[in-house]
Amino acid sequence: MIKVNSTLLNSLAEHFHSKENEIVCGAILGFNSGSDLILDSVINLENENYELRNSRYLISPAQYESAENSAAEKGLNLLGFYHSSGIIEPGEYDKKHALPEFVYLLFNCSGRHKVNFTLWKFNSDKDFFEFLDAEVFNEVFYNQAAVAV
Amino acid sequence: MRVKVFLPLPLRTLANGKKVIELEGETVGEVINNLFEKYYRLGKFIGTDGGRIKSTINIYLNGKDVRFLRDEEKIIGIEDQLKIIPTIAGGRD
Numbered sequence: 001m002i003k004v005n006s007t008l009l010n011s012l013a014e015h016f017h018s019k020e021n022e023i024v025c026g027a028i029l030g031f032n033s034g035s036d037l038i039l040d041s042v043i044n045l046e047n048e049n050y051e052l053r054n055s056r057y058l059i060s061p062a063q064y065e066s067a068e069n070s071a072a073e074k075g076l077n078l079l080g081f082y083h084s085s086g087i088i089e090p091g092e093y094d095k096k097h098a099l100p101e102f103v104y105l106l107f108n109c110s111g112r113h114k115v116n117f118t119l120w121k122f123n124s125d126k127d128f129f130e131f132l133d134a135e136v137f138n139e140v141f142y143n144q145a146a147v148a149v
Numbered sequence: 150m151r152v153k154v155f156l157p158l159p160l161r162t163l164a165n166g167k168k169v170i171e172l173e174g175e176t177v178g179e180v181i182n183n184l185f186e187k188y189y190r191l192g193k194f195i196g197t198d199g200g201r202i203k204s205t206i207n208i209y210l211n212g213k214d215v216r217f218l219r220d221e222e223k224i225i226g227i228e229d230q231l232k233i234i235p236t237i238a239g240g241r242d
Contacts, residue, residue: 049240055240056241059237065234086241
């Protein structure tokens with residue numbers, strides 16, 4: 001099961017609203033707990049597609065390497081990438097650029113805080129995106145519960 | 150000449166999980182061909198039908214993008230390192 005930290009979704013909403021008319025993108029960090037893949041946090045990255053910023057995104061090798069290094073410094077793994085999209089389902093252009101193993105999160109926002117998202121993994125052997133089920137968890141709630149016990 | 154080739158996370162699965170692969174080759178092209186021969190799935194994924202590398206896959210020789218190197222600069226020397234780093238892209242069709 002994939003579990004998404006609710007604070008990660010808050011970060012996505014903030015990033016989304018900071019650039020209303022552009023595609024926002026970034027890296028997803030997390031870890032494998034043994035039974036679950038935990039999507040813990042994100043790193044906001046610059047959309048370097050300067051010609052089509054309202055429809056496409058591009059993350060340069062320099063930003064990619066920086067994200068991989070930042071994840072390692074935090075004791076986390078680089079698990080994939082996110083980007084905002086009107087339709088939260090990958091298209092042909094996404095498929096053309098997809099890498100195996102990574103989780104791809106597509107999202108948009110309804111109002112200030114509600115984040116609509118889907119998760120996908122690219123199967124390079126079969127050349128298609130697999131939809132991934134996910135569950136949102138609240139880190140704050142877990143911490144509070146631990147204190148109460 | 151023997152050279153270390155560093156793979157990014159998502160491509161390691163196509164090379165038996167290896168992060169670093171040591172390969173023989175006198176030039177960058179030879180090393181990459183040897184990489185593709187040894188790891189067929191990797192070659193199939195990052196190569197194109199025309200025998201080139203996908204535009205979103207970047208190869209760096211000691212930190213320099215090989216696309217911008219002259220042929221004589223693509224000769225492998227002692228302790229050289231090759232690094233493969235992807236460009237991430239997507240969006241509407």
